Amino acid sequence: MEAGQDDGMRIGELAEQAGVNPTTVRYYEDIGVLPEPDRTTAGYRRYSDADVDRLVFVRRSQQLGLHLDEIREILALREQGRRPCRFVVEVATHRLAEIDQRIAAMRCARDELADLLANTEPLDDDAGGYCQLIEHTQTSDG
Amino acid sequence: MEAGQDDGMRIGELAEQAGVNPTTVRYYEDIGVLPEPDRTTAGYRRYSDADVDRLVFVRRSQQLGLHLDEIREILALREQGRRPCRFVVEVATHRLAEIDQRIAAMRCARDELADLLANTEPLDDDAGGYCQLIEHTQTSDG
DNA sequence: CTTGACCTTCCAGCTACTGGACGCCGTACG
DNA sequence: CGTACGGCGTCCAGTAGCTGGAAGGTCAAG
Numbered sequence: 001m002e003a004g005q006d007d008g009m010r011i012g013e014l015a016e017q018a019g020v021n022p023t024t025v026r027y028y029e030d031i032g033v034l035p036e037p038d039r040t041t042a043g044y045r046r047y048s049d050a051d052v053d054r055l056v057f058v059r060r061s062q063q064l065g066l067h068l069d070e071i072r073e074i075l076a077l078r079e080q081g082r083r084p085c086r087f088v089v090e091v092a093t094h095r096l097a098e099i100d101q102r103i104a105a106m107r108c109a110r111d112e113l114a115d116l117l118a119n120t121e122p123l124d125d126d127a128g129g130y131c132q133l134i135e136h137t138q139t140s141d142g
Numbered sequence: 143m144e145a146g147q148d149d150g151m152r153i154g155e156l157a158e159q160a161g162v163n164p165t166t167v168r169y170y171e172d173i174g175v176l177p178e179p180d181r182t183t184a185g186y187r188r189y190s191d192a193d194v195d196r197l198v199f200v201r202r203s204q205q206l207g208l209h210l211d212e213i214r215e216i217l218a219l220r221e222q223g224r225r226p227c228r229f230v231v232e233v234a235t236h237r238l239a240e241i242d243q244r245i246a247a248m249r250c251a252r253d254e255l256a257d258l259l260a261n262t263e264p265l266d267d268d269a270g271g272y273c274q275l276i277e278h279t280q281t282s283d284g
Numbered sequence: 285c286t287t288g289a290c291c292t293t294c295c296a297g298c299t300a301c302t303g304g305a306c307g308c309c310g311t312a313c314g
Numbered sequence: 315c316g317t318a319c320g321g322c323g324t325c326c327a328g329t330a331g332c333t334g335g336a337a338g339g340t341c342a343a344g
Contacts, residue, residue: 012290022291027332042340044291064255068331092259099252103245110241113206117234154321164322169301184309186322210300 007046008038014047018055025055033058033072065095149188150180156189160197167197175200175214207237 015022028034034054037045054075061071070091077087157164170176176196179187196217203213212233219229 010291021333023333024331026292031331040340042291044340062331063251064258065251089259092255096252096255096259099248099255103248103252106241106245106248109205109207110238110245113234113238113241116206117231117238152322163302165302166300168323173300182309184322186309204300 008048008051009046011045011047014051014055017052018059020055020059028055028058028068031068031072033068033075064092065099066091150190150193151188153187153189156193156197159194160201162197162201170197170200170210173210173214175210175217206234207241208233 009017011022011025015025018025025034029036034051037047037051040046058068058071058075061074062068066074074088074091151159153164153167157167160167167176171178176193179189179193182188200210200213200217203216204210208216216230216233
């Protein structure tokens with residue numbers, strides 16, 4: 001039976017609880033986003049609930065658009081006992097602007113593509129060139 | 143002087159005319175998006191106006207969200223004398239759905255991030271956890 | 285004792301490029 | 315005629331954030 005032994009969990013369970021791939025967890029460790037955990041005598045990584053929290057925090061930050069190196073820095077600040085909130089605000093503000101730009105660019109491409117599909121019949125009789133579907137639109141470089 | 147000699151242009155001019163990096167042109171050749179061009183006796187690549195058209199077509203397709211391997215396939219169809227339009231429509235339709243999804247996901251993240259920034263003062267006195275800024279919001283996985 | 289799931293390490297690949305090292309080519313200038 | 319300089323050649327490595335495979339160790343169940 002599986003008692004609630006508190007020598008923690010293995011990488012698979014950690015990964016499952018946080019909703020990520022075990023390989024990703026090792027990758028995070030490699031690049032310093034997660035610290036090197038304790039090992040069993042056999043060499044297996046052992047994790048605690050706190051590690052789940054940390055990993056969930058990482059994913060949450062990613063969902064909000066932060067880069068892994070920024071998240072690493074935030075976690076490092078915590079490690080030093082400092083509150084990273086000011087830093088987070090800075091990064092987040094910057095990121096917000098970037099995301100807005102990317103969304104705008106994607107919407108532009110999207111609309112062009114939609115127009116293209118709406119206004120062109122899939123005909124084979126385009127004359128010359130590569131493909132009228134692509135060529136007959138104007139380039140509106142962004 | 144530079145007469146209008148029609149033994150073509152070198153990679154730098156091709157790249158400039160199409161608005162890309164010369165390194166990128168070599169990369170496209172490597173992965174088979176552009177064919178291997180003729181060379182001068184010294185080994186320099188020589189390009190024609192048709193190559194400019196082709197390269198511009200590639201960039202245009204990319205702007206519309208097509209992947210390089212799809213573009214390669216489209217160009218290969220052309221090479222075989224076939225009209226790739228039906229294929230393009232298929233790809234484009236699929237891509238459109240993907241782009242819509244990505245935009246939706248990004249807007250979701252964006253709005254969360256904006257809320258976060260609007261509703262939180264950059265205080266250092268968050269109690270416990272990593273950063274209230276990130277943790278006090280709900281995860282709305284998309 | 286074997287099976288099978290899980291774990292370990294290392295290495296390679298994905299997308300679409302970009303940049304550096306190092307050396308040759310070609311032209312302009314003195 | 316030599317030299318300086320920019321462009322070009324190849325090859326290799328790196329970017330972000332993983333993912334997958336190979337080759338082997340561990341552990342519990344049957």
